[in-house]
Amino acid sequence: MLQYLAKRLLLLIPLLIGITLISFVVIHLAPGEPTDIQTQMNPQASAELQDRLRVQYGLDQPLYVQYGRWLSRLVQLDFGESFATDRRPVLDKVLERLPVTILLNVLSIVLILAISVPLGIVSAVKRNSGFDRTTTVLVFTGFAMPSFWLALLMMDWFGVRLGVLPISGLKSLGYEYLNWGGQILDRISHLILPVFISAIGGLAGFSRYMRSNMLEVVRQDYILTARAKGLSERVVIYKHALRNALLPVITILGLSVPGLIGGSVIFETIFAIPGMGKLFYDGVMMRDYPLIMGILVMGAVLTLLGNLLADISYALADPRIRQSGQQEG
């Protein structure tokens, strides 16, 4: 197992370099440079200013030199400084936005699982029942609905008309003056709408997935055996079927690890949440190469690690895979 892990980890390195190389080239292929945007359409900015900025940013060098410089800083875990006018280190800019993004994404995944797993099970068990059909329609409506539109409707309803929830942001203005209980309540009330909105689109996928897994498992011989033994339907479903049906969900969870640091621009814009999505989007619009590359690298690392994690946990959860792995190793 350790050997397998080491091999997998080593393989990640060339893969990661490949990913950064392609990203780097693609980003520089996009027309426009950060210096264009900072100096253009401003009569006071002379052409020398632009040249000077290009030298300061190292944009006057050939692309392979730029890539080499960037990569050599990266291996020392230095993501460089942003090309935005604030010139802050990329890592700082990412780190100050990461906690809220992760918090929202974790909460949203928990909510999705908490709703869609039971929903999927019941739908499978009571296949083609009224409940099954209704939930199918509902979750797909949630999936199909533009989230920005739903968000605005709910902000208007709960925030303006009923006045029970805050509309945007993460904290109220007087947050500092609240006692700790009030602070927690304030935080929670700000999170309700964003978490709900970001979860609603994910319900359809997960619950349908759960449902089809369950249907698949229920048809297996060992379920028949369990029933033949005279076990109650409850034990058959929740003890024997559910465990097996949950296996593929692990894979999906592993794959959603990189999604934890990714945000949605539209969603963050509407709720005025300073998250990763908006940071990345603004970076792209400003052609802030170090920032874009920094976020892409982190995303790539997490994607690769997520895949690895999914494989490993799969092996841990499923004795069949574990055994075949041992035989090979």
Added chain:
Amino acid sequence: MKRFCLLRYVLLFAVLLLAGCNNNEQASLPGVEESLTPEYGDTFIEASIGDASVLLPVLASDSASSSINSMLYNGLVRYNKDLVIEGELAESWEISPDNLSIVFKLRKNVKWHDGEPFTSADVKFNYELYVDPKTPTAYAESFRQVTRVEAPDPYTFIAYYDKPYAPALISWGMPIHPKHLLEGQDVTKSPLARNPVGTGPYTLVEWQAGEKIVLESNPDYFEGQPYIKRVVYRIIPDQATQFLELQTGSLDFMGLSPLQYDRQTDTPAFRRLYNKYRYLAFGYTYLGYNLRRPLFQDKRVRQALSFAINKQEIIDGVLLGYGVAATGPYKPDTWVYNPDVPRYDYNPDKARALLAEAGWEDSDGDGILDKDGQKFSFAIVTNQGNDLRSKTGEIIQRRFKEIGVDVKLRIIEWATFLKEFINPGNFDATILGWTGGPEPDSYNVWHSSKTGPQQLNFIGFKNAEVDLALEKGRRVFDLQQRKAFYDKFQEVLAEEQPYTFLYISEALPAVSKRFRGVEAAPAGIRYNFNQWFVPKSEQKYTR
């Protein structure tokens, strides 16, 4: 201090820039008439579309940073409510009879936020900072006109010019940075970018990236402590969200869109909470023709296209009537505006006649004009993200079709738009806007020497009369004389129609009724922010 930047966020800039007023709609009880004594306290909360980037004015080029910087720093001079230049850090000034030097007498009671006194050495340092080739600033140009500066005593500062330069005085309105904290340092790495020290009415107390920026009034401000204790900028990137926040009363100020102003705020609940104001903003939107293209080289063709556009229809449709038709680069309520230039009111027949005169006829009967086998067909490009411009383009497209001109509309992402279309001159026509200010010098946009790559006269307009008027206009100080040059400039532009000047939009701010002392003036409404106050009984945020 004249600064043009592209009008990308029409609403945002409209609120931020100093702007003149032609109308003011107040629902009830204008606060000024109550004659209350101003009281200290309360918090003013407004929203900003984007986070500030750097709180050093010399480096900042985004509107969020600029509007916060204007609360933290001062210049030597500023525009007053009637757009007349008055002293800020300068007590008085004297321009020499030959117009080649300005002697500023500085205020003596000014302190930096950290307690150090402000002196002429700071001003001298700022001049050096702005013109230093190592400083990546977008504001060096007007200081490059200065030949040398002197600081003979701590409260006297002299700037010398080798040629009279009319925008000289207002160019000293650029914010002054503290010498004692910046001297000998790399300004791009200065910690002041996030912990600014200025002389202004407010100081920074908190900056949560992407979330909010909090300012607090400066008790030692040289014009007296502002009444409003705290100013909070909440970063809310979405206009719809801002508007929802406004409706709950959690914002005290917002620049409304025409739709919001007209249709969505006409409720008793809204009127109870807010006063709405409207005034013409500085800046105009235009359709610019690439004069390097053979298609647009005939003046009659450009005039015809201007006649074919119904400006009022665009104002009614796109701005819901909250704007006026532009006849040139200046807005009607300024001293420099020339009302007697040829106007191009909607007249399709005249447009067709002019095109026929220029040789454009529909010889093959397909509804599109042609000449020498060439169809009259071109593309209008504009940038993505500005709804007003794309809608304007669609209306123009239809009107051009009616006179037999085929137009395609292309909307392109900003960076690509500049790099691939505007810079290399690779476009037929473009819908864009300029924002300006009270200073009329438009040398950089219209002079024939500014037609090079990446310069602002990207349509390639070259006209000897305009060149002369612009050169003379920036060299005389007397307003009467200046006006004569700019009148001529506007006449030639109106005749030549290198742009079809489309419209000037209005700024439509809403301000919470708690705030008294808000008075619309030619400079807009924010010029006297330090005198705004909330009566004790109505103060909402007491901590």
